[in-house]
Amino acid sequence: MPRVCFFTGRRTKVGRKIRYRGKPKYQGGIGLKITANAKRKFKPNLHNVRAIIDGKPVRIKVSTKAIKQGLVVKPLKRKFGYTRQQKLLDAS
Numbered sequence: 001m002p003r004v005c006f007f008t009g010r011r012t013k014v015g016r017k018i019r020y021r022g023k024p025k026y027q028g029g030i031g032l033k034i035t036a037n038a039k040r041k042f043k044p045n046l047h048n049v050r051a052i053i054d055g056k057p058v059r060i061k062v063s064t065k066a067i068k069q070g071l072v073v074k075p076l077k078r079k080f081g082y083t084r085q086q087k088l089l090d091a092s
Helices: 066-070 084-091
Strands: 013-021 033-042 046-052 056-063
Touching: 046 066, 056 066
Parallel strands: none
Antiparallel strands: 013 033, 046 056
């Protein structure tokens, strides 16, 4: 399963980590020089969550931002809340 949020589509992004050396010009130096330029990955903060999708509980990967926004609807922990009519609909 890819590292992608189910709701927002957040995924791993590629960037660079730049290391500087020297004294800035505004501090009286000759300016900052780049000494290293390494590739790195920015990974999203994903959680495996049980959520209701199309009326059924499913395990999906969701970003924490989607959880905070309230996009995730979690199923009931116990089936005490289900009525007989819902049980009959699920059976048929």
